[in-house]
Amino acid sequence: MFPDIDYLDWITGRPEAATHDLGSSDLRRAVPEPDGIVPPKLADLPSPPDDLDLETIIADAYDVGTENVLVTAGATHANFVAMAAALGGKGDGAGETDGGDDRPPRALIEKPGYEPLVATPEGLGATVDRFRRPAEDDYGLDPGRVEAAMSDGTRCIVVTNRHNPSGSRASRETMAEASRAAADNDAILLVDEVYAPFCADEASVFGGPTAAMLPNTVITNSMTKYLGFGPIRVGWLVADADFVSRAQSVMFHVPAISAPGMALTRRALYAETELAEGSRDRIEENRELLAEFVEERDDISGAVPSGCTYGFFSHESADGDEVSEAAWEEGILVVPGRFFDDGDSFRLSLGLDNETVRAGLDAFGDVLDDIGE
Incomplete structure (x- = not known):
């Protein structure tokens, strides 16, 4: 429930x-007229070549292969799919750990944190544990706190980068330490990166740091926050090919991506610069x-x-x-x-x-x- x-x-x-x-x-950004479809900012932008699909555009942005990309109906959808895939284990049911243990899986979520990222794993049947990102440390991400808060049943660790609600930003090096802690526990680190590009530099994807392709790590992002096209309702996750395959299996249960949304996203990301x-x-x-x-x-x-x-x-x-x-x-x-x-x-x-x-x-x-x- x-x-x-x-x-x-x-x-x-x-x-x-x-x-x-x-x-x-x-x-x-400005939205279309009531009977319109194309946001005004996209109306005069060039369309990408017909043979350049959305998965390839996203893959190129992260310097990964298309097998590492799964397009979703926004970041909330991406997070749901990623959590379901992580909490379900490697091919087992959501209530079974690998090896036949019938204890419920556990999710470890940052605190303070965004409420839906706590509610979703609860809805998926997980026991939710929390680790602190304290105000006295400027809400920074401490991989040591992550590691100390894990248990044998932890399958999914969820963080935001930038942190929501404080805006604190972790470096890729810090995220790499957190990913190693997850990997040592055979857990998945889920990094919601919708605010990662909120910066003035051009360090990496869309201007911000990314945890993409760190060990045992899946990142999520969308068109909503940085690019400002929330009504398009398209997002994505990036992970290793095996995880993407597991997430795709979850997607079969919750199909929700429109062809017009995909087309508009192709145009927007093609003109991302x-x-x-x-x-x-x-x-x-x-x-x-x-x-x-x-x-x-x-x-x-x-x-x-x-x-x-x-x-x-x-x-x-x-x-x-x-x-x-x-x-x-x-x-x-x-x-x-x-x-x-x-x-x-x-x-x-x-x-x-x-x-x-x-x-x-x-x-x-x-x-x-x-x-x-």
Whole structure:
């Protein structure tokens, strides 16, 4: 039985209803007219050659083979498929470990963390354990904490990079240490990389670090966050060929990818360099706005990571729900930290254009002033 996901219940409809959206983290682009299909930004971009399929475009971006790529209906779909494949073991049923042990599999998830990444393995029948990414360590990923929290039944370890909700970014070297810990326990490390490209440099895939093709590792990503085409609903996972084959078997149970979505994704990723320039400009502008806003206020605390448009913050006298509710009364969307395992905090996400989020921060500043009175 899949548990309710309180965050998705709470957030549904709010971005559209908000006067100021400081809760949505995707770098959103204009959508088609009501009867349209093609997002305006894609309308005038060149189409890739007919013989260049989507799997090849993604594989080339990660410098892997097409046998290492599985296209999915977004990152949530990719995470579901990856967890199901990891928790099911190597060809065994989801409730059986290799060798006939009938104990339920275990998933190890970061804390604080994104609620759906906890709810999904629970729905798949796993026992969920947690390891900490503490605020006092700037929410950094510590492979030693991962290793210490594993048990014999751990089959899947789930992290986000950048970390959601803090924006903390782990290097590939750190991810390699975590992957070795997973491999030593015969577990799979699942790295949700939807925020990895949120940066100003061009270090790797889409500008950010990737854990792709580290041992016992599967990464997921999508069109939604960095490229800003959430309505297309296409994502992917990258892993070794054996894991991709297992994940494909899961996909047969949940087919959900549209041909138009695949075609639009081909066009977008073929022109990724051009699209990424706009994304990086917005990241740099909005990150500067967020950093200035936090620095100028004495009543909130929290780090604004370099090259990142979102962060996790706390107020000196109000918890996350109190801040979020006060903001919502003024039409401002701010996400309370209880959806990320920390009720004292809240997440600010500046995904929209620079002028829009500037107005939102000004309005939110007035809300914080009222809270302090």
